[in-house]
Amino acid sequence: MALDKGNAVRRVISILVVLVMLCLLPVSAGVAAQAPAVLNVAYQYGLAYAPLIVMKEYGMIQKHYDGAVEVNWQVLNSGVAINEGIVVGQIDVGAMGVAPAIVGVMRGIPYKIFSNISSQPHGLMTNSTDIQTLSDITSDKKIALVGIGSIQHIFLSMLALHDLGDAHALDNNIIAMSHPDGMTALISGAVDCQLTTSPYVFYEADIDNLHKVSNLEAVWPNGNSFIVGMASNALYDGNPKLYRALVEALAEAEAFIEQNADEAAGFLATYNDVSKEVMLSWLNDPGCSFSPKLQGAMSMAAFMAEYGFIAEKPDSVSKIAYDNVEGE
């Protein structure tokens, strides 16, 4: 009947329209990609990320880049979260611990280290008078740290190997909490220990009923890399000028903090809500340094491969870092 034929035709046409619209979706995304350069940068909580905060506040990337660039900054809870953001393409530049960086590169995430960012003092802190050494941490005690797969997890494993002879001895004691949440939990007694970094380890050192079990110097000496900067291959290959600007901006920020400690302390003090004197004492701590040079990353990779955190170790530093990076 004429009516049925009309319905069938209408149905076919509507299906075709929907299909065409669906095909246009990726095209529209392509059109959006031609807009001015956008850089999505992600970092985390702690004093180690001070160079990025300096870069953000002083607009250093925009200064070094010859052209218009929109820089978006976000703070995430862990290197794992940043890795995931890079895999789906929402993040171009990330600041994370050496460990998640190595895991990411060896798993095939399309990025590499573009620069070292910082070394910081770490501490395994506890609120329990029963815990004086690592062997006092029984299976029911909880150790708060940033998360499984974080550099703090690897630090804990290195300590466990050093003190207890088994790198995975304390794996089941870990409870994942960001540094600020972990500090609250440690003070309130919800967890027994926390493996944390500056400035939280400084805050906690001042609190009476907390004490340090270990300062990790024996397994990760002062000056070894802690936080490194990762840049996606898409940025390195797609916009080399912006990559250069990023590297130079970070170097400038690190030099600013190292050489103008006083001025940097003044700026960072307001950012962290402490007095300038306190911030200066933090910056002057022997464990705290900012430099573009990598140190200890390959030895951490070797440790991780030996104890099952990654399948195999990188054969050279160029596997994990771009050519402009010094050290290993």
Add this chain to the structure above:
Amino acid sequence: MLKKMVASVRHVLPQVLFLLGGVLLWQTLYEAKVWSPLLFPSLGEIRQSFITSFTVNKFFDAILYSLSLLTRGLLLGIGIALLLSGLSIISKSVYRIYNMLVSMFDLIPGVALFPLAILWFGTGEATIIFIVVHSVVWPMSRSIIDGFNSIPGIYLEAGANIGLKGPALVYGVYLPASFPRILSGIKVGWARAWRGLMSAEMVFGATSAGAGIGFYIQYRRSFMDSAGLYVALIVIIIIGVVVEYGVFRVIENKTIKKWGMYR
């Protein structure tokens, strides 16, 4: 004999063909590199990860631990639900109060209770079992109470006629008559308990007694082991299917199907 075999093969043919088609589609999409291999590992990688998960990564221990927590929580929850619902039948005031409690607490997601549960019970097994019990008790009680309320009055009168009163009436008439509802309540409770358990394990991590599937998943995720994540999902699906066909169907066949209450 052959006829029976052919009949049962034909019975599962649509499902098997669908799954085979899905597997082929997966491998094709992987070869076409539509998505990054980090998001979409090949079937070979997943198979390899299956083997390593059981030989190296102690996945079997994690499964056993999760199931032990689940069973404890489920039994405790079902027991509490049956007890309180049974009491609700015997006393009118208990019924009104309990009905109100169930309506209030059924809608609280287990996840919302995590922070409080940690404060009350710490971060050990007790908290996880508490979350599982919470996930089970309310929906089960709702099913039991609704089941009890929808029993045709004539059954109750028949029971009263033969002299059943109080607990005897509950056991003799209420429970069998409302069993279809109770069984579907158990299924819902099982599903909710499983969800509550997984999310609790992911948030709390391992307990002093062991590490479950949720913690295993978090570990895989943190080391970007996507193939491992798929393996964990497949195993969870397999567990669900085994329980559905091995436990629930068997109970159904022996009770409500036999009694003619379920086609």
